[in-house]
Every structure is written in structure tokens, then in C-alpha cells.
Amino acid sequence: MHEKSLPGCPDFVFVSAHLAVFVDGCFWHGCPICKRTMPATNATFWRSKIQRNKSRDVIVGRQLRTCGIRVLRLWEHELRGTVGLEDAIRRLTLLLRKDKWCARRDLNLRPVG
Numbered sequence: 065m066h067e068k069s070l071p072g073c074p075d076f077v078f079v080s081a082h083l084a085v086f087v088d089g090c091f092w093h094g095c096p097i098c099k100r101t102m103p104a105t106n107a108t109f110w111r112s113k114i115q116r117n118k119s120r121d122v123i124v125g126r127q128l129r130t131c132g133i134r135v136l137r138l139w140e141h142e143l144r145g146t147v148g149l150e151d152a153i154r155r156l157t158l159l160l161r162k163d164k165w166c167a168r169r170d171l172n173l174r175p176v177g
């Protein structure tokens with residue numbers, strides 16, 4: 065479900081679990097692992113754009129948590145290949161089963177703010 069009424073327009077929303085899931089593109093959200101190459105043209109524009117995206121991610125995370133909604137952010141690269149996809153599914157499944165404090169401790173969620 066793509067819920068446009070929530071801050072940040074999460075990619076998936078699990079309403080009963082109060083969980084919003086984002087899949088962040090590695091280039092667009094400035095993945096520190098992939099460190100995608102900046103386009104040669106308009107590099108300043110792209111750096112600024114990516115920084116704005118990262119800042120917005122932090123703000124959106126805070127807004128959602130203020131509303132009592134947990135946030136799971138996955139990187140695009142984490143969903144490539146069987147191992148990464150299985151790990152993402154495992155993290156999501158645990159979040160859907162456990163309370164937020166257990167999930168945070170067990171799953172090493174990516175901080176968003």
C-alpha cells in the first residue's frame with residue numbers, strides 16, 4: 065500500500081503494525097555504502113538535491129514517529145540479490161511481530177534522525 069496521506073509518502077504502510085517502510089534509492093538518498101558517482105554536469109545541483117533528500121528523510125522520520133508510526137528505511141542495494149532480499153524480509157517480518165523496542169534492538173535499524 066502506498067499511503068500518500070502520511071509524511072514522506074512511504075513506499076509501504078502496515079497500518080495495524082504502525083509501520084512505514086521506505087526503499088531509498090542509493091543515488092537519490094546518498095547511500096554511504098554505494099557512494100554513487102555524481103553526474104559531471106550540474107554537480108552542485110545534484111549534491112544539493114541529494115542533501116535536501118537526506119534532510120527530508122530525517123524530518124519525515126521524526127514526523128512519523130511523532131504520530132506513533134515506526135519507520136524502516138531500506139537501501140535500494142539491500143534489496144539486490146537473494147541474501148539482501150531475505151535479510152530485508154527477515155527484518156520486516158520481525159518488525160511486524162515484535163514490539164518496537166525489541167525490533168530496534170534486534171534489527172539494527174538505520175537511524176533517520
Ligand SMILES: [Zn+2]
Pocket residue numbers: 090095096097098099139140141142
Ligand atoms: Zn547503496
